[in-house]
Amino acid sequence: MSKLRHAGTAPLVIISMLLLCAARHSARSEEHALLAAKPARTSCQRAAFRVVVDVGHTVEVPGALSARGVPEYSFNLRLADEVTQALVDAGFDKTVRLITATAPWPGLVERAARANSMHADLFISIHHDSVPDYLIETWDYEGQQHQFSDRFEGYAIFISNDNADRKGSLEFGGLLGKELQARGLRYTSHYTLPVMGKHRHELVDADAGVYRYDQLMVLRQTRMPAVLLEAGSIVNRQEELQLASPDRRALVSAAVAAAVEHFCASHSRPSSDRHVKRPSSPIAATPSGHADSASLAR
Numbered sequence: 001m002s003k004l005r006h007a008g009t010a011p012l013v014i015i016s017m018l019l020l021c022a023a024r025h026s027a028r029s030e031e032h033a034l035l036a037a038k039p040a041r042t043s044c045q046r047a048a049f050r051v052v053v054d055v056g057h058t059v060e061v062p063g064a065l066s067a068r069g070v071p072e073y074s075f076n077l078r079l080a081d082e083v084t085q086a087l088v089d090a091g092f093d094k095t096v097r098l099i100t101a102t103a104p105w106p107g108l109v110e111r112a113a114r115a116n117s118m119h120a121d122l123f124i125s126i127h128h129d130s131v132p133d134y135l136i137e138t139w140d141y142e143g144q145q146h147q148f149s150d151r152f153e154g155y156a157i158f159i160s161n162d163n164a165d166r167k168g169s170l171e172f173g174g175l176l177g178k179e180l181q182a183r184g185l186r187y188t189s190h191y192t193l194p195v196m197g198k199h200r201h202e203l204v205d206a207d208a209g210v211y212r213y214d215q216l217m218v219l220r221q222t223r224m225p226a227v228l229l230e231a232g233s234i235v236n237r238q239e240e241l242q243l244a245s246p247d248r249r250a251l252v253s254a255a256v257a258a259a260v261e262h263f264c265a266s267h268s269r270p271s272s273d274r275h276v277k278r279p280s281s282p283i284a285a286t287p288s289g290h291a292d293s294a295s296l297a298r
């Protein structure tokens with residue numbers, strides 16, 4: 001009885017195995033066809049590409065205050081959390097959200113040093129914008145006096161020509177600006193206006209909204225492509241409400257993830273080749289010349 005049973009099942013097992021092998025082979029062929037159809041994706045090793053998402057400022061030195069009195073740090077933290085999650089969801093598993101409790105200056109040096117020691121491939125510092133003190137007005141909100149300026153709105157991206165990979169920084173800044181604009185956002189051009197005085201900056205990519213700000217510590221001391229994103233103006237009463245909304249955070253996070261995907265795809269070299277040396281050629285001076293310590297603390 002048992003012998004017969006074995007004799008009867010053996011051919012069935014062999015047939016099942018053959019069918020399984022055939023199914024696997026066909027699935028693998030489909031997989032190969034899919035991979036071949038997406039060359040950009042295969043050239044980007046997402047799981048090996050490390051992005052550092054820097055949360056601008058600290059709990060104790062929280063940056064600007066919004067038009068309704070909310071510290072910039074809390075905007076930065078919430079957005080950086082969502083940007084980090086969007087990157088991990090897109091397969092960039094090595095993404096690190098960087099927070100430091102150390103106040104500037106040591107804190108800024110520490111951020112760059114940590115990104116360098118992690119051998120990050122890309123550094124993105126998340127901030128929200130304000131205006132110089134001389135442009136601030138006051139208003140009453142919920143029985144309290146707050147400071148605001150509705151003059152300017154929109155995002156701004158900064159790069160430093162002192163960064164070790166200024167070409168990569170400019171390239172990523174351009175990609176990020178284009179992805180933000182593809183989602184309906186506009187950059188602020190006020191950094192080019194005379195009213196900004198010493199806070200003026202050279203617009204190095206007028207399509208994408210990328211400015212040059214050589215002195216920013218986290219950009220000049222990092223050895224990988226680095227940008228600082230001002231996601232919008234929290235002293236603008238209308239834009240503050242948008243920036244506080246989940247929709248706007250989702251939109252910016254999606255734009256960052258898409259820009260990182262494009263950037264990673266075009267930088268498929270091994271990471272050991274990616275960290276280039278400081279440029280040796282002289283660079284034209286920025287119109288702002290120098291910046292105040294409050295701005296540098298970004």
Ligand SMILES: [Zn+2]
Binds near residue numbers: 072
């Ligand atoms: Zn800031």
